[in-house]
Amino acid sequence: QKEVEQDPGPLSVPEGAIVSLNCTYSNSAFQYFMWYRQYSRKGPELLMYTYSSGNKEDGRFTAQVDKSSKYISLFIRDSQPSDSATYLCAMSANQAGTALIFGKGTTLSVSS
Amino acid sequence: DGGITQSPKYLFRKEGQNVTLSCEQNLNHDAMYWYRQDPGQGLRLIYYSQIVNDFQKGDIAEGYSVSREKKESFPLTVTSAQKNPTAFYLCASSIDPEAYEQYFGPGTRLTVT
Numbered sequence: 001q002k003e004v005e006q007d008p009g010p011l012s013v014p015e016g017a018i019v020s021l022n023c024t025y026s027n028s029a030f031q032y033f034m035w036y037r038q039y040s041r042k043g044p045e046l047l048m049y050t051y052s053s054g055n056k057e058d059g060r061f062t063a064q065v066d067k068s069s070k071y072i073s074l075f076i077r078d079s080q081p082s083d084s085a086t087y088l089c090a091m092s093a094n095q096a097g098t099a100l101i102f103g104k105g106t107t108l109s110v111s112s
Numbered sequence: 113d114g115g116i117t118q119s120p121k122y123l124f125r126k127e128g129q130n131v132t133l134s135c136e137q138n139l140n141h142d143a144m145y146w147y148r149q150d151p152g153q154g155l156r157l158i159y160y161s162q163i164v165n166d167f168q169k170g171d172i173a174e175g176y177s178v179s180r181e182k183k184e185s186f187p188l189t190v191t192s193a194q195k196n197p198t199a200f201y202l203c204a205s206s207i208d209p210e211a212y213e214q215y216f217g218p219g220t221r222l223t224v225t
Contacts (some may be wrong), residue, residue, distance in 0.1 A: 045216065104153055
């Protein structure tokens with residue numbers, strides 16, 4: 001079993017839909033959880049960061065962590081065509097950047 | 113503008129040739145990283161440097177080499193020993209080695225034929 005599992009998609013939704021992106025993990029020591037957004041042929045950019053369990057909201061984006069289920073989610077409300085990108089989850093047991101484990105990424109397409 | 117630059121954007125090489133990918137940052141970050149991204153795979157860490165004149169192997173360092181002679185520069189050499197060098201290479205930096213947030217460059221797509 002890989003440390004981080006992420007469905008690669010692709011996921012296609014109409015504009016305005018609520019999108020749910022998910023990752024599961026096996027290492028119970030993971031405490032730092034991140035979501036990166038990567039547009040085609042570009043480098044990833046940090047979208048959301050959560051420490052330990054709970055929810056975090058930033059505009060149309062909500063990140064959820066359920067450590068008991070080893071499951072993290074990113075919700076996008078009122079999705080826009082500009083949200084079309086690949087979303088990568090990343091996580092680590094400590095805060096060091098060298099310890100980040102990335103998921104494979106889910107490709108999202110939002111049609112107008 | 114502060115950020116990370118990688119050059120070139122696209123690079124083509126013949127098999128058996130070494131090639132060096134450039135990465136420069138003007139963010140005054142201490143830590144820098146090189147990742148490889150293949151279709152259907154997550155980012156995999158090749159090398160990282162926490163401070164000038166020091167670097168460490170990541171998960172897939174075989175066939176690669178790096179140097180960190182200046183704080184702002186972290187070039188990656190893909191040697192002929194790398195079995196499958198064709199990939200998208202991403203450079204990143206963070207303010208210090210303990211920082212979770214990494215800033216990525218635009219990437220270099222290397223094709224070896």
